Amino acid sequence: MKAAGRQKLDQRAFLEQVHECRDNGYLLSPRKIGSGAFSKVYLACATQERMRHNSKLASDLQGKRHTMVAIKTVSTAEAPVEFSRKFLPREISSLNATYKHLNVVQLYETFANSRRTYLVLELAARGDLLEHINTVSAHRHCPGLEEEEARRLLWQLVSAVAHCHNSGIVHRDLKCENILLDDRGCLKLSDFGFANRSGLKNSLLSTFCGSVAYTAPEILMSKKYNGEQADLWSLGVILYAMVTGRLPFKECQPHRMLYLIRRGPTFWPGLSPECQDLIRGLLQLRPRARLGLQQVATHHWMLPAAHAPFCSTLSTIPGVAGLPGWADGRLLSTPPDPSTVIRCRKTREAPAPNVPGQCGAQRGLRSPKVTPATVATPATGHLS
Numbered sequence: 255m256k257a258a259g260r261q262k263l264d265q266r267a268f269l270e271q272v273h274e275c276r277d278n279g280y281l282l283s284p285r286k287i288g289s290g291a292f293s294k295v296y297l298a299c300a301t302q303e304r305m306r307h308n309s310k311l312a313s314d315l316q317g318k319r320h321t322m323v324a325i326k327t328v329s330t331a332e333a334p335v336e337f338s339r340k341f342l343p344r345e346i347s348s349l350n351a352t353y354k355h356l357n358v359v360q361l362y363e364t365f366a367n368s369r370r371t372y373l374v375l376e377l378a379a380r381g382d383l384l385e386h387i388n389t390v391s392a393h394r395h396c397p398g399l400e401e402e403e404a405r406r407l408l409w410q411l412v413s414a415v416a417h418c419h420n421s422g423i424v425h426r427d428l429k430c431e432n433i434l435l436d437d438r439g440c441l442k443l444s445d446f447g448f449a450n451r452s453g454l455k456n457s458l459l460s461t462f463c464g465s466v467a468y469t470a471p472e473i474l475m476s477k478k479y480n481g482e483q484a485d486l487w488s489l490g491v492i493l494y495a496m497v498t499g500r501l502p503f504k505e506c507q508p509h510r511m512l513y514l515i516r517r518g519p520t521f522w523p524g525l526s527p528e529c530q531d532l533i534r535g536l537l538q539l540r541p542r543a544r545l546g547l548q549q550v551a552t553h554h555w556m557l558p559a560a561h562a563p564f565c566s567t568l569s570t571i572p573g574v575a576g577l578p579g580w581a582d583g584r585l586l587s588t589p590p591d592p593s594t595v596i597r598c599r600k601t602r603e604a605p606a607p608n609v610p611g612q613c614g615a616q617r618g619l620r621s622p623k624v625t626p627a628t629v630a631t632p633a634t635g636h637l638s
């Protein structure tokens with residue numbers, strides 16, 4: 255189709271979405287803040303009328319002192335049937351199951367018609383963790399975040415993942431691109447498109463989900479896997495990416511990834527031995543040998559985070575509630591320190607740091623999503 259024709263169709267589709275959102279109490283702005291395989295995410299405002307009728311929305315936005323939300327519009331008419339019937343309902347039910355945690359993006363409500371499904375989400379306005387790592391790296395002229403900041407972010411991520419696991423949900427696509435930051439620098443776990451119920455403890459899954467760079471070796475080997483242990487592997491990759499600005503194992507082909515994984519991660523001088531120890535504890539080839547969330551939260555590299563000025567709860571992890579800095583099962587919260595949390599506004603065009611071997615956005619820290627279809631043939635599909 256000619257570009258002009260496509261543009262006209264897009265404009266018409268957008269206007270339809272504006273009307274559909276308005277009919278449901280939201281003012282859709284033309285500002286697109288993200289897109290996925292079958293979705294577009296727009297900035298929007300909730301009307302006062304809508305807030306009066308939706309208690310989730312009202313209670314949360316009152317605390318935030320704004321009325322902005324992110325609306326994810328999924329074109330169910332264009333998406334494959336399997337996506338609309340299986341993955342989208344799973345994403346919605348996982349978001350409902352994990353409501354409500356400070357570090358998990360909240361789903362306020364959904365509405366749908368025969369062509370589209372709309373997800374009204376908590377807005378995380380500062381982009382994703384990958385952009386943040388690249389921006390800070392460029393700013394520091396040194397790849398990766400300061401360990402102190404990485405520790406604070408990991409603390410929140412562990413809190414989010416613990417909440418998901420305790421709610422019976424495994425994420426299965428943990429990666430820097432799916433970790434968003436809000437306007438206070440607070441971490442929000444998002445994109446539950448591959449999430450699933452973990453079901454019975456120790457029950458095994460078999461679907462290959464996520465991105466090769468973050469995928470646990472047992473999944474790359476097509477073995478049945480424990481979803482919680484697979485999420486722990488991804489946490490190790492994310493921590494490595496935060497503190498080094500690189501991916502620990504970077505290969506597109508699963509069998510070559512496995513070769514690198516068996517050799518283990520390499521570390522550059524300057525990273526504390528405690529941090530290296532934690533990463534190694536998570537990046538264990540044998541799933542059962544990996545540190546559990548409680549062990550991560552109480553690891554000696556993590557302990558200063560219990561005193562860190564940040565808003566997070568880890569109360570659901572046994573043994574953590576007794577840590578210093580806790581009261582009534584909550585980590586004492588004070589506003590984030592703006593000088594250290596996110597120094598730079600989201601800049602999509604931020605240059606990758608100019609360091610040899612560095613994997614910035616342009617150099618490959620961003621990882622393509624891989625599914626069974628894409629493992630065999632690099633392709634476009636997102637379904638597993």
Ligand SMILES: Nc1ncnc2c1ncn2[C@@H]1O[C@H](COP(=O)(O)OP(=O)(O)OP(=O)(O)O)[C@@H](O)[C@H]1O
Nearest residue numbers: 287288289290291293295324375376377378445447
């Ligand atoms: N709540 C939110 N606040 C701000 N931006 C968001 C929010 N949710 C999603 N986005 C942006 O939109 C992009 C796409 O959203 P999301 O990852 O949920 O869609 P997806 O269809 O699952 O994408 P993919 O196909 O990449 O998995 C995200 O990468 C992010 O940049």
